[in-house]
Structures are given as C-alpha cells and as structure tokens.
Amino acid sequence: MATYLDNILASHRAAAAEDRRPLEALIEQAKAMPPAVAASPALSAGENLAVIAEVKRASPSKGLLHANLDPARLARIYGSAGAAMVSVLTDEVFFQGSEADLRAVRSAFAGPILRKDFTVSPADVCDARLMGADVVLLIAAALDDAELADFAALASEVGLTALVETHDEAEVARAVEVADASLIGVNQRDLVTFQVDTARAVRVAAGIPDDVVAVAESGITGPGDARTLADAGYHAVLVGEHLVTSADPALAAAALAVPRRG
Secondary structure: OOOHHHHHHHHHHHHHHHOOOOHHHHHHHHHOOOOOOOOHHHHHOOOEOEEEEEEOOEEOOOEEOOOOOOHHHHHHHHHHOOOOEEEEEOOOOOOOOOHHHHHHHHOOOOOOEEEEOOOOOHHHHHHHHHOOOOEEEEEHHHOOHHHHHHHHHHHHHOOOEEEEEEOOHHHHHHHHHOOOOOEEEEEOEOOOOOOEOOOHHHHHHHHOOOOOEEEEEOOOOOHHHHHHHHHOOOOEEEEOHHHHOOOOHHHHHHOOOOEOOO
16 A cells, blocks of 8 residues: 555656756756855754744645645744744645745745755756755655765755755664765654654654754644753754644744753
C-alpha cells in the first residue's frame, strides 16, 4: 500500500521527468539572481530560540488549515513577531501551496525564506532560487546519496543554503557525511504515516555536530515544546500548523522564542 510519501514523491518525480528546460540555462539564471540572505547566522546569532514561521495552507493528513490565507500579510505578521525565517509550502497538489505564495512572502519579508517542497531534481533546486528563496529543503528520506550530494553542491553553487531534513541518527550522519550540511532539521513527523513523535527531536539531537545549526520541525504547539527543544540544543524551531491556525499568530510566534541554553 502506497504511503503519503510514496504518493508525493511519485507525483514530483513524474513532473520532473516532464520538465524539458535546459538545466545549464536554469543554473546560469539562478546564479545571476541577487545574493541570497544568509540563513545560518539568522538562526544561530541570537540568545533566544529562533523561529521559522511557516506559510502553510493545508496538509495531506489534516486537509485545509487556513481558508483564504494571505501569504504576504501573514509574512508581515511573522516579521513583526521577530521570526528569523519564513518557510513557504510551494507544493500545489498535496499542500495547496504555490510559487506565487513564495513570491508574495518575498515581497513582504526581508529575512531568509525557505522553499518547503519535495526537491527531487536539479531543476527544483534552481527553481527555489529563481522564485526568491534563500534556503532549499533536501529531505534525506526522499533522496539517495548521489542525489543528496549533488543537490547540496548545486544549492551552494547557485547561492542557496540547504536545510537537510532528517528523521533519525542514520539520516543525520548522511546529512553530515554526504551533504556536508551546515543546517540540519529533525522532523518529528513520520513522512510515511504522517504521525508526530514529539520525543524524536530530543532523541536525535545528540547526533548533530556542534558546528551545525540544528532545527526541530513539526509537533511544536507552544512555549513548553520550545523550551524542551531549546534545552536539547536546538537553535531554531520550524512551526506551521500551530501558527496558521492560531487566533493571534504574532503572539503565538513570539511565545516560542524562549532563551536557548548557554
């Protein structure tokens, strides 16, 4: 029986196979973009836990999260609350996002922006830069070692930072050894079942090198969760559903910026 991840990846790989754009031209266009905003300093420089606030319309498991979401308005709200980065879902089929959402956020937020999508081809990497993102997501579970290494190298070539998303210690090791990742995320959501294990990030934290910026993702519902993750050594949290469904997303985002451990 196909899982959520199987279906999503099959859809994205089929679309990539239909993409006939010359890769060399895409790379040159991406390299000609204005310099990207540096992500790692934005997430690690402060004394408090950095918040990556997400623009997320829907999810495969929960359906619609926010009717009539205005990406630019939400990005401005996140910025006013001190968010260090904004993440934008651009997957259309499964998350109801779009490139237009990211471009709208780019017009409203000066800090680094993550294109949150299922990167399965070199063109996907280039497209992240071309639509105005500063960070591209590489999901270790979705890529083999050759793809992970190649996409990370291409991201660097076109000026992007790669956020390598992991789920366990073995994937953290791949992120370091294969992708030479400077930014590693630990997603507490199982991409096979889409269930959240709120203890996963704490368990995996010890395997992330000290010189890597560590990001905890999914299942974060308030300052108590943020405090646990800050104590585990994380520099940042990526939060979507909790913020987009909040009656006051600015207050909810600001509450997550708890002091990091010394």
